Amino acid sequence: MWSAARLGAPNPLWGSNGVAFGPDGRLHVAQFLAGQISAVDLASGEVETVVPVGGPVRSPDDLAFGADGSMYIADLVPGRVWRRSPSGAYSLVSDQVKVPNGITCVGDRLFVNEMRPCGRLWELFPDGGDPVVLTDGLALGNAMQRGPDGHLYYPHMVTGQVWRIAPDGGEPELVAEDVHEPVAARFDLGGVMHVLSRGEAGHVTRIDLHGTGGRSLVTSGITGLDNAAFDAENRMFVSSFASGGVTELLPDGRTRTLVPRGLDGPYGVTVDLKGTVYAADHYRLAEPGRPDAAREAPGRGAAAAAPSSAATRALLTFAHGLVSDGPVLHLTSQYGQVRTHDPERGTTRERAHGLDRPTGIAVAPDGGLVVAESGAGRVLAIDADDTVRVLAEGFDRPVDVVHDPEGRCYVTDELRGAVLRIDRGDAGARVETVVEGLDAPQGVTVLGEELFWVETGTRRLRSVSVSSPGAVRTEAEDLPVGLPPGTRQRPEGALFAHGMPGLPRPFAGLTAAPDGSLLLSADGEGTVIHLTPRPGHARERPFAQRPFEPPSRTHRPDEETP
Secondary structure, three states: OEEEEEEOOOOOOOOOOOEEEOOOOOEEEEEOOOOEEEEEOOOOOOEEEEEOOOOOOOOEEEEEEOOOOOEEEEEOOOOEEEEEOOOOOEEEEEOOOOOEEEEEEEOOEEEEEEOOOOEEEEEEOOOOOOOEEEEEEEOOOOEOEEOOOOOEEEEEOOOOEEEEEOOOOOOOEEEEOOOOOEEEEEEOOOOOEEEEEOOOOOEEEEEOOOOOOOEEEEEOOOOOEEEEEEOOOOOEEEEEOOOOOEEEEOOOOOEEEEEOEOOOOOOOEEEOOOOOEEEEOEOOEEEEOOOOOOOEOOOOHHHHOOOEOEEEEEOOOOEOOEEEEOOEEEEEOOOOOEEEEEOOOOEEEEEEOOOOOEEEEEEOOOOOEEEEEOOOOEEEEEOOOOOEEEEEEOOOOEEEEEEOOOOOEEEEEOOOOEEEEEEEEOOEEEEEEEEEOOOOEEEEEEEOOEEEEEEOOOOEEEEEEOOOOOOOEEEEEOOOOOOOOOOOOOOOOOOEEOOEEOOOOOOOOEEEOOOOOEEEEEOOOOEEEEEEEOOOOOOOOOEEOOOOOOOOOOEOOOOOOO
16 A cells, blocks of 8 residues: 655645736736636635636637737737637737737737747737738747836747837837846836846846936846736736746845745656656756755735745746756657756756657666657667667657566556567567557656556556556545546647747656655656655555545635645
C-alpha cells in the first residue's frame, strides 16, 4: 500500500497572463496554458471560471473590457480575437491577427498587437468594418494601454523598449529604452507608467513620463511577470506566466498574495542524489514545496494565503522532460531542444535541436541520453559528443523512456496504449510489447524489479514485474492527472503559431526516488505527489486518491488541502 502527500498546494490558476477589471469589479485573468479565463474577487480571493475549457476560446493570453461591458479576448495560438457579450454570447471579431497578444479598449474602440517579429498593431471593429493596421515592425508586442496623453503604449520585448502611437495612427515614437525584458506597459491612477519585466527577478520599472520624468526600479521576486492592473485605490495587482497566481505589489517591492502561485504543469519530475525534487514546468525549472523569493508583506483579508508552493530554480523556457544525472539535469523541450543544466553553476548547454516534440528523457547505462521523440515516432540516443542517432522507430506516439537494472529500455506509447521494450542485438534494435490495452500511458519509471507507469486516460498508476512480466497491478487510482471527469476535451492546439511557440501537450511525468518512493507530476491540479510505500504493508489493494474536481471549480483561499 502507498501513502501520498502533495509537495505544495494545487494551483488555482494554471498560469496567469492578461488581467483586467470587469464591470462586476472582479479581476479577470486570462490563462493561456489552461485555455480558460477566471475572475478573482479582491475581498475574498475566490476564483471562478467564467470562460471555461472546451468553448470557442483556445489559448487566451490577454483581455480587455469595452464601454458596454463586453469582454474582448486575444486568442493567441489560433490567431483569433473574440467578443464575449455581457450575456455570455461569443462572436468572432477577427481571424487576421497573427499571434494576437496585447489588447486594449479606448472607449468603444478596440486595439490589438502581435507578439511576433515585425508584428503589427491593429484597430479592429467588432460591429463590422475592415481592420486597420496602425503600424508594424513591433519586436514582439505585448500588453499595452492608453496613457494619460491618449496615446497607446506598448513594449518591444526583444529590444527592451517602450513605444507609443496615437489611436488614429501616425509615426510611432520611442519613449523608453534599456528597460529590462519588458512585457507590459501599464499606468497607475497618477499617470506613472509601470513596465513589467518577464525575467527571473520580477523587476518593475516606474517611469513618470508626464510628470518629473523620474525613473526607478522595484524588484518583486516574482519570476515571469506578465501583466498588471490597478484598482480604484491605485493598488497594483500583477500576474505571472511562469507560476500563475495574482499578487498585490506594494510600492516598496513587498507583495501580498491574493491567489497563491504554483506549478503551471507540471510535466517531467526528477529527484537528485541529495533528495531535491525538480519539476519541469514549461517556462521554468521549479522546486515543488519550496516558496519563492518574493517578500511577503503582512496580509489582510485574502492575503493570508501562502504566497507560492514552488520556487523557481531557473527560468528555462521551455522545459518538459527531465532527468537527474549526478550534479546536472537533462531537459527536453517539445519545441525541439535537448539541454543539460547545471543548477549549482547556473549554466545550460544545448545537446540537440530541431527534433520533433521530444518529451521523456533518461540516462542510458553508458552515460548517454535516450529521448522519446513523440512527434516523429522514434526513440533517439545522444552520446557525450552530442551525436544523435535513432535507437528505434515505428512508434505511434512515444512519450517517456526508462531503463531497468539490466539496461533494457522501456517506452510508453500514448496512442498505441502500450508499454514496449527495446531489445538491442547484433541485428539491431527489436521492439517488443510488454503490456498493451492501456489508456494513454505517459510517465514511466523502474523501482527495483518493477516497472511503473501512469495512465492518464484512467488516472491510474500501474505496475508489472520486469524480470517476469505477467499480471498487471493497479497501484493507485483517481489520480489528478490529465483532464478530470466531466471536463470537456479541447482540440489539441498547434505547437507553433507563425514561428512563435504555441501549446505543448500535457505530460504526467513519473520517477523513482533513491529512498524507494515515487514522484508523480499531477498535471490535473498543478502539484507533485509523493507516493511512499507504507512499512509492513503488502500492496494488496490500490491506493485511491481523493477524487479531484475539474479546474473550472470555484477556488476559495481558505479551503483545506490534504
